[in-house]
Amino acid sequence: MSLFFKNYKPNTSIYNRQVLWRCNSTTATQNTEDEEEFRVLDILKKRDRQQKRVVRRIEVQPDRTTKMKPDQNWGNVWPGPRSFHPASVPLPLRQGYVPKGQAPPGKYANAELMKIPNFLHLTPPVIKTQCEAIKKFCTEWPKLLNSEEAIEKHYPVEIITSDYCHGSPSIRNPLARIVTLRIKLSSLNLDQHARDKFLRIVGDRYNETTDLVTLTADRCPVRKQNLDYVNYLLTASYHEAWTYEDWETEKTEQDMEYYNWDNNASKRSLVDWYLKVNNDDRSLTEEEYKAFDISVIPHGVEYKDAVYSLMNDGESDATIKNYATAVRKLLGLPVKVDRDV
Template identity: 70%
Template sequence: MSAFIKHYRPNSFVTVFNVRIWRLSSTAAGVTLKKDDEEEEFRVLDIMRKNQRQQRRVVRRADVQPDRADKMATDQNWGNVWPGPKTFHPSSVPLPLRQGYVPKGMAPPGKKANAELMKIPNFLHLTPPVIKAQCEAIKSFCSEWPKQLISEEVIEKHYPQEIITSDYCHASPSIRNPLARIVTLRIKLSTLNFDKHARDKFLRLVGDRYDEKTDIVTITADRCPLRKQNLEYVNYLLTALYHEAWTYDDWETTKIESDMEYYDFDLNKSKRNLIDWHLKANNQDNKLTDDDYKTFDVSKIPQADGYIAAVSSIMNDGESAATLKKYDAAVRKLLGLPEKV
């Protein structure tokens, strides 16, 4: 701008020429930049052409493999597919399983996306071939079954004690079921080899745990949290009851007939009456003392066992139609009378 003012003169061609030269020389590069700027600034937006250039989106679908259950062979080794307990997987089970509650008249949901099948434990791994294979594997750790134990009677004779436990499978966060700790011990009273005193005392200690019809004593323990503890506890109870039944307290030796908890034929007057009748029926002199009456063996009297059992039943169990009928039949046999028609 300063050069233009310095050389400017009115009506002068040189001045204009110089100005023109100066402008051309100074704006030669600027003209090119301005042209490029104009092209970028005034670019036309062609909407139709842009849509034509846009490519269509192609949706590629992945190849869906067939279900594993449909490809399983019928003669496959199921132990390799389902080796142990695990959550239900529909693609691994080639069975049309159904589970769940539905309204009446409709089929339960299938195995696909079935939460009912997945939240309960299953035993799909315990098939007969797998169980057989497992049994064959543990045979090397087992001993042979005794050949002498060929029947239930022989087993009860040599192993009279029976232990009963229960295992449970249920849907719960814990695999431990509270009912699995309960242990029941069963044993026949005749296998304990008690005498009269010990048997009576043992029965009074066990109370209603004895079943007279089956002659079995049942002891159940559930107070301990673990099954092993309850098993040890029932064995302890049986041992304590057995030894307590054989003990004699000092006051037991001084008991008389009125102190007895049950009717004892040997300590009552019925025994004396039976002996006196037997001696008179055989024309024998009765010169027995009190000690002789106590030591007299009434089992030598014919039909005396049935009479003793009938009298004891009436006195201990009470009078009823059954006990009176049994007493009537025993007296008739003792006296040699015909049976009642």
């Protein structure tokens, strides 16, 4: 092994070629970098080339309020709903909260006046002009509806709704969906059975003093749905009141919810007394008693109403007094007059 290394000689030609290639590649890289070097940016020379900017002053026109005339047409200035603009409103408006002792902020740069809706476009002259413009699209008021009684007779149903105007992201107000229907009970075509059943269906929605039935709906999200619902309630209650169930035909006087004077002994006693006074000895059947017309008896209808009120409304000073007066008139006795002591 030692003899081999002693006699070994490297190939110097290959080594020299590698060194020469490395030197040539290094020189070529330096020349390339010299050619691709960035140019120097001379800021001072660029500033000299720039022109000086000329500041232009904008002439601000005076507010429109300074040019307005007192007799101008306000409808042309503010024709429709819009946000508040201080330069177009010739009024010293103020809005906002400030500490005590200071005046509220003025109309210029006042965000509070821009938040709330305004009705500056609804002045009396503008409303009159708009009404004159839409009058040609309206129909005349019916001549027969010249009184409240005529209106209640031909249009007994009354619909009550409310509209709200407020500044918010949504124009809908939850209270605007509520619909109230009112109608007088006397406007409905009901007999004694149907009237009693209808009153039991509506419950406390009936007011005896005003004779009004009030139905209110607010369960639906839209007013139109609540309007359809109250109409449905009135229609369903009316038809249900006229319905006769099978078990109702088997009811006796002891099962009745109210006192029916025509089916009780009070009417038979009155009819028998009237026949005896007129020397009529005929005997009537049960059906003839029910069908007997008591209007032929003097003060018979007044007596019937007095007994009906006494039995159904309960005993009170008024019902007892009416009953006593009706009995005296029926028997031909003088009516007792109350005198102040």
